Amino acid sequence: MKILECVPNFSEGRDEAKLEEIVEQIRKTSGVNLLDYSRDEDHNRSVVTFVGDPDKVVEAALRACLKAVELIDMQRHSGSHPRLGAADVVPFVPIRGVGMEEAVEAAHRFGRELGERATVPIYFYEEAATKPERQSLPAIRKGEYEGLAEKMRDPEWFPDAGPHKFNPKAGATIVGARYALIAFNVNINTQDLEVAKQIARAVRFINGGFRCVRAMGVSLAGKGICQISMNLLNYHKSPIHRVFETIRSEASRYGLEIVESEIVGLIPVDALAGVASFYLRAHDFTPSQIIENRLL
Numbered sequence: 343m344k345i346l347e348c349v350p351n352f353s354e355g356r357d358e359a360k361l362e363e364i365v366e367q368i369r370k371t372s373g374v375n376l377l378d379y380s381r382d383e384d385h386n387r388s389v390v391t392f393v394g395d396p397d398k399v400v401e402a403a404l405r406a407c408l409k410a411v412e413l414i415d416m417q418r419h420s421g422s423h424p425r426l427g428a429a430d431v432v433p434f435v436p437i438r439g440v441g442m443e444e445a446v447e448a449a450h451r452f453g454r455e456l457g458e459r460a461t462v463p464i465y466f467y468e469e470a471a472t473k474p475e476r477q478s479l480p481a482i483r484k485g486e487y488e489g490l491a492e493k494m495r496d497p498e499w500f501p502d503a504g505p506h507k508f509n510p511k512a513g514a515t516i517v518g519a520r521y522a523l524i525a526f527n528v529n530i531n532t533q534d535l536e537v538a539k540q541i542a543r544a545v546r547f548i549n550g551g552f553r554c555v556r557a558m559g560v561s562l563a564g565k566g567i568c569q570i571s572m573n574l575l576n577y578h579k580s581p582i583h584r585v586f587e588t589i590r591s592e593a594s595r596y597g598l599e600i601v602e603s604e605i606v607g608l609i610p611v612d613a614l615a616g617v618a619s620f621y622l623r624a625h626d627f628t629p630s631q632i633i634e635n636r637l638l
Contacts (some may be wrong), residue, residue: 457504
């Protein structure tokens, strides 16, 4: 059986009715399973996860993203999370019986069709990138929606698919193929955004932190605290517990504490098994000792 995962991120986290309309497009596509979706009002962003046969996954992604482009107006959007468009990021992830090459093909096919049908500029990233400088999601997203029109005037940033014309309502969509990542956020008891940014610099790879970790400090105005928002691109090389403990240590330098953490979307059981092994000091613990894993 072939299983491809898709984890689209939509620039809507406050209007639940709009999100339901978008997610319903996935629910009614036969041959795919909706696994999870969550929304964040401060980020004003939602993350949806579904799996299925590659062709059906592409179909469901198209339906959902076309509905997002219809419902979301980027000219009125604001939120603490960086974004480029209504259907902001659409990664395809090989799970079982699907190689990265097939995931890239699905990403390219989806991107070309969405760009044509929705008149949305498309940029390909990670394994689906057409240029080395476009492998990095933050590089494509730099300048965000507000700087997109100017960015698109530069020939170096002409879209990979779709129109070479700024779409003020929908912005642009970033489409890629990648391996499984963990969206992991840690909240700290401060309203000082600069402190949060300093802690983020301590853990992200680009500033000398953990390999395969992207991080940024954001303000959660609704909670009166700040957050270290992260993507862990390879939990084997940079386990959750190491990143968490480094944030705890860095926060303590400022007299701060971790309030809570959250995992956005789904996570491989191996990653949580590593957390259990570390904190329980059960050094010989393996995922095969988990009852559900053994049953499956």
